[in-house]
Amino acid sequence: MGETVHINRRVIEKCIEGDIKAQFQLYQQYSRAMYNIASRFLNNKMDAEDILQESFVTAFHRLGELQNKDAFGGWLKRIVINNCISLQRKQRVHFEEIDEQKQGELSEETEAMPALDPGTVHQAIKELPPKGRTVLVLRALEGYSHKEIAETLGITVSTSKTQYSRALGLLNQKLKGTRYVE
Amino acid sequence: MSSDLEKYLQEQRSALDVESPDDKAIWEGVRDGLHRTELRSVRKRMWIRIRNMAALVIILISVGYMAIDLVSEHRSGKTLTLADLDQELGSREKEYRILVNLKFQEAGAYNHVDNLIIAELLEEIQKLDTIYEQTLKDLNELGYNEQVIQTIFDTYEKKIFLLELIILENNKIKNHENNQDLFL
Numbered sequence: 001m002g003e004t005v006h007i008n009r010r011v012i013e014k015c016i017e018g019d020i021k022a023q024f025q026l027y028q029q030y031s032r033a034m035y036n037i038a039s040r041f042l043n044n045k046m047d048a049e050d051i052l053q054e055s056f057v058t059a060f061h062r063l064g065e066l067q068n069k070d071a072f073g074g075w076l077k078r079i080v081i082n083n084c085i086s087l088q089r090k091q092r093v094h095f096e097e098i099d100e101q102k103q104g105e106l107s108e109e110t111e112a113m114p115a116l117d118p119g120t121v122h123q124a125i126k127e128l129p130p131k132g133r134t135v136l137v138l139r140a141l142e143g144y145s146h147k148e149i150a151e152t153l154g155i156t157v158s159t160s161k162t163q164y165s166r167a168l169g170l171l172n173q174k175l176k177g178t179r180y181v182e
Numbered sequence: 183m184s185s186d187l188e189k190y191l192q193e194q195r196s197a198l199d200v201e202s203p204d205d206k207a208i209w210e211g212v213r214d215g216l217h218r219t220e221l222r223s224v225r226k227r228m229w230i231r232i233r234n235m236a237a238l239v240i241i242l243i244s245v246g247y248m249a250i251d252l253v254s255e256h257r258s259g260k261t262l263t264l265a266d267l268d269q270e271l272g273s274r275e276k277e278y279r280i281l282v283n284l285k286f287q288e289a290g291a292y293n294h295v296d297n298l299i300i301a302e303l304l305e306e307i308q309k310l311d312t313i314y315e316q317t318l319k320d321l322n323e324l325g326y327n328e329q330v331i332q333t334i335f336d337t338y339e340k341k342i343f344l345l346e347l348i349i350l351e352n353n354k355i356k357n358h359e360n361n362q363d364l365f366l
Contacts, residue, residue: 020213031203032201035202035208049207049208052208056212057216116194121194122198122201140192168188
């Protein structure tokens with residue numbers, strides 16, 4: 001890990017100097033992970049690719065501003081997530097309050113956890129409604145707290161919790177009957 | 183089941199990255215984007231430089247005008263004399279001035295302005311004063327100049343000569359008056 005960080009720091013310094021090879025190296029290292037994040041947020045291949053491209057351009061352009069070079073991955077992920085949320089806003093996805101009663105019904109299911117294939121789960125997440133999907137991805141996959149989600153999306157903590165619970169319930173339903181592959 | 187699913191999502195986070203982007207196309211887009219951004223930055227920097235240079239030129243022009251004004255003011259405010267050019271010339275001019283003043287005092291003691299000869303001589307002195315003023319302007323414009331310096335001293339000498347003529351004429355008149363008194 002220490003070695004990876006060291007390599008990254010050197011590569012990042014070269015990127016700041018405008019070294020194309022170093023920029024490509026950094027792109028290759030992070031493109032897949034960032035693309036999957038964007039894809040889960042947006043459920044649209046073209047939008048995800050546009051966000052990935054835009055995020056890398058922004059990152060390379062503003063790389064000199066990054067104080068802690070070792071935190072590049074997290075910083076890039078923030079850029080991708082923020083760009084995804086901006087696009088969702090342009091696409092008029094509003095993260096308003098939802099019907100808590102409905103959400104309650106969904107979350108009450110207590111069926112046993114089936115064996116799951118990651119590809120199937122990934123696809124199932126993408127098929128969730130945009131609002132719940134965003135909260136679920138931020139909370140369950142990107143480690144945001146409900147407070148951070150509320151601040152990022154401009155909603156209340158309560159709404160974040162409700163959206164998350166609802167999205168998790170919906171995902172649960174979608175995955176019913178699927179088989180886990182080792 | 184929800185908590186199991188949450189646990190699964192956390193544990194299998196990396197495994198969920200199942201899709202692969204079209205790296206070739208996206209990287210081309212990134213390079214194009216960087217190129218455009220760089221061009222914008224270069225243009226922005228260029229505009230900032232042009233703006234700074236323009237501001238500098240304006241400042242320099244303003245300072246230049248101010249300097250010219252100050253010099254002109256200095257020149258018009260302080261008249262250059264022969265003493266400013268050379269101490270010896272200054273001393274010589276001072277001697278001439280003292281002499282001229284003495285001659286004026288002597289000539290002025292007998293005020294016979296109604297005398298035609300004296301009136302003509304005074305008119306000549308006035309002309310010499312005009313020439314002197316003009317020569318001083320030349321001195322201020324040209325600085326050290328042999329011809330100008332010579333003209334200044336010539337003016338003093340001519341003035342002294344004319345004043346002596348006035349004194350002489352005055353004396354003639356005085357003598358004539360005395361003689362008349364004697365005859366009376």
